[in-house]
Amino acid sequence: MKHSHLSAAIAAFAPVLFTCTATAGLFHLIDFGSDYRDPNTGIILLDDQFDAVFEQQGIRFSSPTENPIYWLGSDYGFQAAASSIVMGDPRTGENSTRPLRIDFLTPVSFASIQGIDGGGDVDTLTISAFSSDNTLLAIDSVTHTFGTRQTVSVFALDIDYILIEQSGVNHGVFLDNLSYIQVPAPSTLAIFTLCLATRRKR
DSSP states (O other): OOHHHHHHHHHHHHHHHHHHHHHHOOEEEEOOSTTTSOTTSOSEEOSGGGHHHHHTTTEEEEOTTOOOOEEOOTTOSSGGGSSOEESSOTTTTOOOOOOEEEEEEEEEEEEEEEEEOOSSSOEEEEEEEEOTTOOEEEEEEEEEOOSSOEEEEEEEEEEEEEEEEEEESSSOOEEEEEEEEEOOOHHHHHHHHHHHHHHHHO
16 A cells, blocks of 8 residues: 555544544554653663563564664754664664564554654665564555655554665664554454444444
8 A cells, every 4th residue: 555545544544543542542652752761861772671661562672684773862962863763873873774673562453653864865764564474464665855754654454563674875764753553452342343433423
């Protein structure tokens, strides 16, 4: 599904989602800000010491190329990228066009992430959604200078994990604002369905 069509579909469905998620507990947004770490800590590695933090949010981070994942504090010099994650060491100017894998401990039906950069070159950011048997379910990409935030999104049933990939001439993009909607348990799904039906009657 093309990005524009997917975005339109999410936008059309959003009033229902945001009305019902307070009850169903489905929607999650991780902005990589002070809710998850001390904003004054500076650049740190997103490694095992943070597993417990993000497992509580239902996700695990890893890289298929086994490279470190860097979490930037609010004091990062390039403010547009403050409180974000990046796949290369920004202190050395290391290339960050490496892949990021995000596993969901509970399957999701929607996932998105934003990319931001200085706007000096053109990059391509791609998100791919997979099932537990590694079947590709959905894919979306955007090619842009990323001088303004750009979002890639996937929407499918029972997404087990997503792969974030990027390509560009220089150093790639910073990643921020991970959003996802967990597939509810049967009891929660019944509440969500009732909420949806009530919404439609209005």
